[in-house]
Amino acid sequence: MSAASAVLARDLALALRSGGGAGLGVAFFLIVQLLVPLGVGPEPDRLATVAGGSLWTGALLACLLSLDRLFQADAEDGTLDQLLLSPLPLEAVVAVKALAHWLTTGLPLVVVAPLLALTLNLPAPAYPWLVASLAAGTPALSLIGAVGAALTVGIRRGGLLLSILVLPLYIPTLIFGARTVADATRGADPAGAFLSLAGLTLFVVALVPFAAARALRLALR
Amino acid sequence: MGLIVSDLSCVRGGRRVLAGVGFALVAGETLILRGPNGAGKSTLLRALAGLLPASGTIALDGRPLDADGLAEAVTYVGHLDAVKPQLTVRENLRFWAGLAGGTVEAAVAGFDLAALADQPARLCSAGQKRRLALARLLVAPRRVWLLDEPTVSLDAAAGGRFLAAVRDHATCGGLAVIATHVALDLDRCRTLDLAPRRAADPSAEPDDPFLAGSWA
Numbered sequence: 427m428s429a430a431s432a433v434l435a436r437d438l439a440l441a442l443r444s445g446g447g448a449g450l451g452v453a454f455f456l457i458v459q460l461l462v463p464l465g466v467g468p469e470p471d472r473l474a475t476v477a478g479g480s481l482w483t484g485a486l487l488a489c490l491l492s493l494d495r496l497f498q499a500d501a502e503d504g505t506l507d508q509l510l511l512s513p514l515p516l517e518a519v520v521a522v523k524a525l526a527h528w529l530t531t532g533l534p535l536v537v538v539a540p541l542l543a544l545t546l547n548l549p550a551p552a553y554p555w556l557v558a559s560l561a562a563g564t565p566a567l568s569l570i571g572a573v574g575a576a577l578t579v580g581i582r583r584g585g586l587l588l589s590i591l592v593l594p595l596y597i598p599t600l601i602f603g604a605r606t607v608a609d610a611t612r613g614a615d616p617a618g619a620f621l622s623l624a625g626l627t628l629f630v631v632a633l634v635p636f637a638a639a640r641a642l643r644l645a646l647r
Numbered sequence: 648m649g650l651i652v653s654d655l656s657c658v659r660g661g662r663r664v665l666a667g668v669g670f671a672l673v674a675g676e677t678l679i680l681r682g683p684n685g686a687g688k689s690t691l692l693r694a695l696a697g698l699l700p701a702s703g704t705i706a707l708d709g710r711p712l713d714a715d716g717l718a719e720a721v722t723y724v725g726h727l728d729a730v731k732p733q734l735t736v737r738e739n740l741r742f743w744a745g746l747a748g749g750t751v752e753a754a755v756a757g758f759d760l761a762a763l764a765d766q767p768a769r770l771c772s773a774g775q776k777r778r779l780a781l782a783r784l785l786v787a788p789r790r791v792w793l794l795d796e797p798t799v800s801l802d803a804a805a806g807g808r809f810l811a812a813v814r815d816h817a818t819c820g821g822l823a824v825i826a827t828h829v830a831l832d833l834d835r836c837r838t839l840d841l842a843p844r845r846a847a848d849p850s851a852e853p854d855d856p857f858l859a860g861s862w863a
Contacts, residue, residue, distance in 0.1 A: 432745025436734070443733045504727025507698055508783075512746045513718040647700055 429514040430522050437526035440499075447492040448530040455488040455535050459542040470547040477546035478556065478607025485535045485560060486596050489567040492531055493592070494585035496523060496575035497642060506579075506646070516642060517635040524565075524572040524634070532564030548611065555610035559623060563603040566627040569634040570595045576641035598626055648708050649673040650791060650822050655703035657687070657694050664690045665701070670839050672824075675817045677833050680826040682841035688826035689726065691841065692793045695824060696723040707790065722747075722789040724797060728780035732769030736760055736779055739768055740786060749787030757812055758782040758805070774800040781809055784816070792816060792823040798831075 441448040462480045466472060500506040509519050539560050540553055548556065574592035578584030602623035609616035653669040664687040672678055680688045694701035697717045705712045707720055730739055740751040740760070755761050758778045763771065768779065777800045784792055792813070798806050813823055813833060825831065 429746045429748070432742055435745070436731070436738075436742045439738070440731060440733055445733065502727075503731070504725055504729035505731070507696070507723060507725060507727070508729050508743070508746065510698060511696060511718055511721060511723055513715075513748065514746070646698065 429512055430518055433509070433514065433519060433522045434526055437523055438529065441492075441526065441530040447495065448534075451488040451491050451531040452534040452538055454491055455484050456538065456542065458484040458487065460545065462546060473547045474549055474611060477543055477548040478552065478611055479604045480546065481539055481543060481548075481556065482559075482563075482600055482604040482607065485532075485539070485564060486567060486593075486600055488535055489531055489564060489571060490589055490592065492527070493568075493571040493575050494578070494588050496527055496572060497579045498575070498584065501579050501646075506642075510646070516639040520572055520576070520638040520642070521635040524568045524638075527572070528565050528568040532560075532568055535564060536560045548607075551613070552607055552610035555616050555620065556607050559603045559606040559616075559620060562620065562624045562627055563599050566599045566630040567596060569630045569638075570599075572638045573634055573641060576638040576645065579642060580645045599623065602626060649676065650824075651704075651706045652695070653704050655691070655694060655701055655705070657690055657699055657701040659690065659699070665694065665841075668703070668839075668841070670837070672822050672837065674820040674822065675835055677813065677817060677823045677825060677831075677836040679831065679833075679836055679838045680824065680841060681828075681838055683843050686841040686843045688841055689795050692723070692725070692795050692824060692826055695791075696721055696793050698723070720790045721793060722784050722787070722791070723793045724780055724783060725795045728776045729783075730768045730771075730776050730779055733767065735765050735767050736771065737764040739779060740782060743783050743786045747783075747787035747789075751786060754782035754785040757785040758808055772800075774802055774805060777801055778805050778808075781812070784812060790821055792821065792825075794823065794825045794827075796827055797825060798827060798829055 459481065462476065463473060466476055497506065500509065510516060512519070536557060539556055543553060543556055571592050574588045577591060578588045581587060602619050605619035606616045606623060609619055650672045652671070655665055655668040656663065657665040668691060670678060680691060682688055690699060693699045695705060697712070697714060707716065710716065712720065734742070737751065740754055743749070744751050755764060758781060760779065760782060763775060768776065771779065781797055797809060801809060810832060813825075816823060817833070817835060
């Protein structure tokens with residue numbers, strides 16, 4: 427078993443066991459989306475216009491929930507020292523941990539989003555674009571969050587600071603993701619917004635492991 | 648051939664914790680670090696493991712130790728056990744084996760963990776967790792063991808198993824640096840006494856990377 431798959435298997439196992447928080451993000455997402463009709467009113471037309479935006483905003487906040495423990499749990503019990511001393515480069519550790527976070531937090535959101543879109547009266551042509559935009563955009567949320575988690579790893583109760591650091595960085599992903607769904611809802615061509623979203627995610631994939639690894643090294647001095 | 652450390656200095660929080668520390672160990676030797684609390688034993692071990700920035704040179708078998716070399720050459724067991732309470736004892740060992748490229752069987756046998764293997768680590772006592780943490784030494788063979796107070800919470804039998812593991816390691820030409828307050832019955836060991844340096848040292852360079860202008 428290679429070092430990367432060992433880290434991935436362990437992070438998935440920890441997330442899925444009690445107290446791991448894998449189900450929390452998706453439960454939060456469910457509740458927030460079920461609150462939207464109560465807040466904006468039950469008129470189907472009005473719900474359809476806000477569906478894409480509220481699904482994307484909810485997904486963004488749900489991703490944020492379990493991020494603060496991404497590196498902090500390992501730093502507190504000494505595992506981070508072992509990860510630093512492993513043959514796996516720290517950049518790869520960051521990438522694998524962000525992947526595990528996405529598999530346990532982002533991917534469930536992609537799966538349940540169409541179900542919730544039903545309660546928000548999203549027009550039928552927008553469904554594939556909703557799923558595609560969340561699938562392409564949520565990996566960027568986990569990765570950008572990894573930078574924030576690395577920066578706040580040494581700070582007690584760093585979760586709030588993490589939100590303040592990370593939420594502004596989520597704005598481009600939110601704009602292009604919500605825009606993809608909104609275009610599809612209006613019957614316009616969503617390809618432009620979707621490709622910008624996918625390009626943004628690729629940029630984040632290339633940049634984040636290095637940024638987060640550097641932030642972790644600084645935090646551990 | 649061995650571990651040669653010279654002029655190792657480390658500044659933490661504006662305080663020079665280590666200044667000009669040096670020692671040489673040949674294959675099969677163990678270095679015992681002694682000194683009162685706060686003398687810098689843990690700092691020295693973390694600096695040797697590359698977990699803290701330090702100036703000076705660390706060479707193993709004539710070659711300077713860099714990040715890649717460290718991963719191949721060093722096992723570090725610090726104050727924290729690095730044990731995940733949600734995983735069983737065997738799952739913890741298997742993770743370390745996957746991470747470092749080793750096997751769990753020798754570790755289970757060496758620290759008598761077979762009876763605990765399928766128990767969640769959160770149910771282990773402090774001494775059992777310590778045994779599990781020390782078992783990491785046997786998961787993947789490494790040339791240099793860096794151990795920070797390894798015998799804390801261990802009972803007599805576990806302490807004996809630990810000493811046997813260190814003796815085997817030394818017999819095979821391995822090196823160990825051990826910070827401890829108890830007497831360890833080992834052959835071929837040297838002792839390094841670290842003097843406490845408590846006063847703030849104004850000549851110390853800032854350890855904040857932003858102030859120092861170093862992002863490396």
